[in-house]
Amino acid sequence: MTRTQPLVVGHRGAAHLVPENTLSSFRRALADGADLLECDVHLSRDGQVIVMHDESIDRTANPYSPLCTGAIADLTVEELGRVRLQHDEHVPTLAQLLDLTTVPLFIEVKVPAAARVVGELLAQLEEGSAQAASTVISFHPEALAEIRRTSPDTPVSYLVRTIDEQALATARELGATAIGPAIDGLCLAAARAAREAGLRVHPWTINTPEQLAVALACGVDSITTDDPGWVKEQLAERSTHR
Numbered sequence: 001m002t003r004t005q006p007l008v009v010g011h012r013g014a015a016h017l018v019p020e021n022t023l024s025s026f027r028r029a030l031a032d033g034a035d036l037l038e039c040d041v042h043l044s045r046d047g048q049v050i051v052m053h054d055e056s057i058d059r060t061a062n063p064y065s066p067l068c069t070g071a072i073a074d075l076t077v078e079e080l081g082r083v084r085l086q087h088d089e090h091v092p093t094l095a096q097l098l099d100l101t102t103v104p105l106f107i108e109v110k111v112p113a114a115a116r117v118v119g120e121l122l123a124q125l126e127e128g129s130a131q132a133a134s135t136v137i138s139f140h141p142e143a144l145a146e147i148r149r150t151s152p153d154t155p156v157s158y159l160v161r162t163i164d165e166q167a168l169a170t171a172r173e174l175g176a177t178a179i180g181p182a183i184d185g186l187c188l189a190a191a192r193a194a195r196e197a198g199l200r201v202h203p204w205t206i207n208t209p210e211q212l213a214v215a216l217a218c219g220v221d222s223i224t225t226d227d228p229g230w231v232k233e234q235l236a237e238r239s240t241h242r
Contacts, residue, residue, distance in 0.1 A: 005239065006215070008231050009106055009224040010034035011205050012053065016226035020060065021051050022089040023100055030102060032229030036222065038106040038137075038204075041094050042072040043114040049094035049121060050080060055110070060085050073111075094121060104133040106202070106224070108159070115143040119150025137180055137202070144174045157202055163190035168197045178202050178221065183211045191218035206231070 013025025014032060026037050040053040050072050054060065057080070061068040065084040072080070080091045094107065098121070107122075109115050118136060125132040136147045137157040144156040157178035158171040162185035171179045178200035181190065186203050194201050200221040206212050207226050212234055215223055225231045 007035040007222040008228045009036045010228040011038045011224045019086040033232045034228040040108045046076045048077045051092045098131045109138040109143040112140045112143040115146035119147045122154045123151040
């Protein structure tokens, strides 16, 4: 099916409105019409996949949290359960997010060590479910290669700052279905080169009218944003003025 508009991806949920990478943020993104949700994952000390952008809890933990500092890799799930984020939110696991979501995910593997466990989790999902249609994204080629080994049916997308020949070659070697450049490094020629290489284009992160205009001019396949409701409104408005 040919889409007339790109898919809208809730970056860390609806991070502009609700504390990032929390279940409340993902719920808000769904309520605002996001077609997909983007999350970041790390591995806890006891091997659980944790949803958080940073390697540590320091930036996002509430200063009054019972535990407000430490690297995720050094903390167990039980210890992470003591962490309180802004608005008294909890640190979720990927399993909890998979239970919550009604749309596919873009799962960014932040550290290669997490890739195998992520792949094993995805390989167990019910075929045909929204969760099973998720894509793993990463700046780390070795992480995506591990996903391809562990969960061969899971599509992968290679994250880059800019699209160049080396990035396209790496994406092809990985068997990636897409490439994800920074929106401020995207241009018409780069988007065209990606499409000619058989790759979809999933730029990040689009939060201004100028960035949205670039993305649409380049014919991108998705728009990752901190405010999916705003992007949905912008796309609807553009559609009515055609």
